[in-house]
Amino acid sequence: MFQNLISYIEDIKERNHSSGAALVMMKDNKIVLEHYSGYHSNTKNSRPIDETSQFNVASARKSYLGLVIAYALYEGKINSIDDLAVQYFQNIDKELLGKTTIGQLVTHSHGLNQEEDETIFREFEPGESWAYRGINILMMTELVNRLYGKSFPEFLEERVFKALGFKQTAWQTESNEKLVQVVNHPDEPSSYKLGQTNNGMDSNLHTSAREFAQWGSLHLNHGMGIVPREVIQLATQVQSPPFKNNELPQNGLFWFVQGTPAKHSELGERVPKGSYQILGVTGPTLLVIPEYNVVVAKMFNKRYNYGGSNYLHYLREFSNLVADTF
Known part of the structure; x- marks a missing residue:
């Protein structure tokens, strides 16, 4: 029943030169598929991938940040998703922010970008288009950390992770044998992607496929x-x-959400409405399909997803394969 999904995972792993892969599917709140293959790195005598292997999820950490932003809205730390950003970011030029809202910052529709010297500039007017940039993640991370007086990873550990019993999900600052290394180039040794702290600013969140x-x-x-x-x-x-432009993707709080199928969405056209997904540049992808009561976590460890500028095709193909299974 699931062989086509496993074959897809293995095919992309080989094409993209990922050293390891994992796939976990839950249906009706039970694990119905687990698949592990490859190794923690592309060097000799590396540890095999198993259920305890912790992959760097890169920008899929946005879903974790998104939950804390949702808490801030629910608890009144942020009054409304329609609030103007100037109410919360006094250190950024008010004219530059203009009518940018919190909602636009969390849906990639804010129009802001940042130079290498950290100068912020505007690409398009707020709400008029969509662009995947990093400045909004830095801004919202700084905001929730400030609003709660602690880092959002600390918030999640205290209020969510402990209750879930998570033992394999953390922002890692030191290497250990359970961490899967990241392959930057197939001809170069893989390495750990670790952060200086656990404040959520760095791309150092690791988790197992199960968690x-x-x-x-x-x-x-x-x-x-x-x-x-x-x-x-x-x-x-x-x-x-x-x-x-109806070809632009739809977002929740950073999650890609299936509304009307869109050309530039990472969700395939056969995925039911209301489904949502998050992706990291190293390959980890989490897909939730409420209509089928299904969750799928797939893991790779190669920086940049297979397909180059056409990577969305392969993401959409996978989500369509999952949808077709049910």
């Missing part, structure tokens, strides 16, 4: 009595402004 799937299950099950249902709804429902 990545359980993170998706938390959302699928409306918070499981651990997180308020309203927080999950804020995070996973479409929050994007109405674009004139």
